[in-house]
Amino acid sequence: MTNSAHPQSAAPRVRFAPSPTGYLHVGGARTALFNWLFARRQHGTMILRIEDTDAERNKPELVEGILDGLRWLGVDWDEGPFYQSQRGALYQDAAQKCLAAGHAFLCYCPAERYVGGDAAEEGAAAGTVRRVVRCPCRDGLPAAAGKPSSPETKPAIRFKAPLGGKVEFQDAVFGAREVAGEEIEDFVLLRSPRGAETAGLPTYQLCVVVDDADMRITHVIRGADHLSNTPKQVLLYRALGAEPPIFAHLPLILGADRTRLSKRHGATDVNMYRTEGFLPEAFRNFLSLLGWSAGGDEEFLRTRDLIEKFSLEAVSRTNGVFDRPKLEWFNTQYLQKLPIEDLLPEVAAELKRSKLWREEWASGAGHEWFARTVDLLRPRIRLLPDFSTWSRAFFSDDFPCDPAAKEKFWKDQRFPRMFAQLADTLAALPEWSHDPCDHALRALAEAEGVKAGLLINATRVAIVGQAVAPPLFDTMVALGRERVVARLRKAATSFGAA
RNA sequence: GGCGCUAUGGUGCAAUGGUUAGCACGCGGCCCUUUCAAGGCUGAAAUACGGGUUCGACUCCCGUUAGCGCUACCA
Numbered sequence: 001m002t003n004s005a006h007p008q009s010a011a012p013r014v015r016f017a018p019s020p021t022g023y024l025h026v027g028g029a030r031t032a033l034f035n036w037l038f039a040r041r042q043h044g045t046m047i048l049r050i051e052d053t054d055a056e057r058n059k060p061e062l063v064e065g066i067l068d069g070l071r072w073l074g075v076d077w078d079e080g081p082f083y084q085s086q087r088g089a090l091y092q093d094a095a096q097k098c099l100a101a102g103h104a105f106l107c108y109c110p111a112e113r114y115v116g117g118d119a120a121e122e123g124a125a126a127g128t129v130r131r132v133v134r135c136p137c138r139d140g141l142p143a144a145a146g147k148p149s150s151p152e153t154k155p156a157i158r159f160k161a162p163l164g165g166k167v168e169f170q171d172a173v174f175g176a177r178e179v180a181g182e183e184i185e186d187f188v189l190l191r192s193p194r195g196a197e198t199a200g201l202p203t204y205q206l207c208v209v210v211d212d213a214d215m216r217i218t219h220v221i222r223g224a225d226h227l228s229n230t231p232k233q234v235l236l237y238r239a240l241g242a243e244p245p246i247f248a249h250l251p252l253i254l255g256a257d258r259t260r261l262s263k264r265h266g267a268t269d270v271n272m273y274r275t276e277g278f279l280p281e282a283f284r285n286f287l288s289l290l291g292w293s294a295g296g297d298e299e300f301l302r303t304r305d306l307i308e309k310f311s312l313e314a315v316s317r318t319n320g321v322f323d324r325p326k327l328e329w330f331n332t333q334y335l336q337k338l339p340i341e342d343l344l345p346e347v348a349a350e351l352k353r354s355k356l357w358r359e360e361w362a363s364g365a366g367h368e369w370f371a372r373t374v375d376l377l378r379p380r381i382r383l384l385p386d387f388s389t390w391s392r393a394f395f396s397d398d399f400p401c402d403p404a405a406k407e408k409f410w411k412d413q414r415f416p417r418m419f420a421q422l423a424d425t426l427a428a429l430p431e432w433s434h435d436p437c438d439h440a441l442r443a444l445a446e447a448e449g450v451k452a453g454l455l456i457n458a459t460r461v462a463i464v465g466q467a468v469a470p471p472l473f474d475t476m477v478a479l480g481r482e483r484v485v486a487r488l489r490k491a492a493t494s495f496g497a498a
Numbered sequence: 499g500g501c502g503c504u505a506u507g508g509u510g511c512a513a514u515g516g517u518u519a520g521c522a523c524g525c526g527g528c529c530c531u532u533u534c535a536a537g538g539c540u541g542a543a544a545u546a547c548g549g550g551u552u553c554g555a556c557u558c559c560c561g562u563u564a565g566c567g568c569u570a571c572c573a
Contacts, residue, residue: 019573054572107571133569156571174503183501183569191571204573228502228568251504251566258565286510289522293511297521316504316511319566323509326523336536380535405533456532468534 012044012218016070016077017208019051020062023269024069026261026322027223027253030287034250035221036075037288037310047215048080053207058085069270072280074303082215084207091202094210094240095157095190103239104189106155107137134161135186156192156200159236161185167231172219172248172312179231187232209233213242221312224249224319248312251291252319261322277384278327279346282334286327291316300333328382335378340371347374347387354388356395373478376470393464394478401465408467409458416492418448418455419462423488432481434473441472462491 016032018024024032039046048070052058067081084091098104138160162181169177190200202210212220227249237244255265267273273283285301293316294301294309301309335343348370351357360366377391393399409415425440441459445452456472463484469475476484 188571299522453532
């Protein structure tokens, strides 16, 4: 009984559904990115939904950080954000509907009767109950388990999982999936009320399905950690009279030791990468290649390329390691290869943060100078803040002189004299450009009987305060005659004297 | 424990059942050179193991091993 709203016939609708129990982590960001790439590629709709049903672990103040992370990543959304905490009636209705239709039952078991996870292992060893597969309450025997059913006992609502048969669904990444009905446990839909005033809160399984159905999500793209839970959700879709969407489970992102990525692997908060000064497009490129590839050998893929080439079918099924060195490589690639005008705003923002920015660089000749200087600097920059630290001497006269770099030259008393001499020569140059500076310095070096390279290195330290900088004469041109001459004169008097 | 997923160099990805198994990061060497980068060239480095199927297997099937996921009144 397919209707016109069948998942595959409509324009795709996808969603990213973080829960505000922490920051936006790398794995979530990758999930968000893939949803977004898919939506943009297919001209579909991207929806943002905040899954905040866990009243205890949920921290509303974290939502803004997650949204910031998404915005920085360049992931935008067409609908939402919706909050599950504000949609309670929908879940209550759905649970009642399941109950009325016989798809669910009231469970009077105390919550602590059944345990899972590690505790289950211990329980198994002790020969006690391991897990809920078939709850004794499902046949309408509230007290069947021998539990006290006092008038105060408030039931949970559990889904009545099938005793046999198969549950099938389609996964764009993992293929056609099939699970035996008896493998699925009687999972909770509505928690039993804790305390007299609290209504039973819905569980994740109920909320996702109700919302995904209500929001007409056609493709559920999420982490592979949800793969095993999907059959339960498929059952719920059917019970609610909805057609299940197509699923696409993404392989997990692991740390260097191949365990799940966590804080001890370093930064896992996307906003930390922003703070460190990665370019969002570089981060996006790197992230997109974790569990996906465009097919060929091309790796430098700008956002438009990613959108053009993205497909769920090309997503890998293998968990991948988050390789920070490669992320850094991507960043340097973007720093170098981006059209200069695309990079300038990021650099300007960095300089503003560091209070080094000057409005005259925003337009006209000042802007041209700014663009040329950034262009000169960028092959050596690794992270955005390097522009205001490592390259500080290019944007301010207030910069430190590296003592170690200075020490290499200050013992040689010829340098102060040569700096003074060079300053005079440069000041008198008819034209301020690379070659005249070059010739002037080499002529001086020859006259003084000093190797040109040595004088070049010393001069570099004199005018930018450090041994590492772009080629000297390009640096001179970028700094401008005024600054170079002034800094040389200052070095002439302060260099030898310590 | 049960159920499931996965397996190509250290890492991320390629390879219609037929390639000397390719690219990139990282690592080593060389070139360039005015410091440091960048760039160019280059080297080492992989199909987890065992059985099948096939003329031929990284590719298909089975088993083993390992890793991971799920197994919550978390999401």
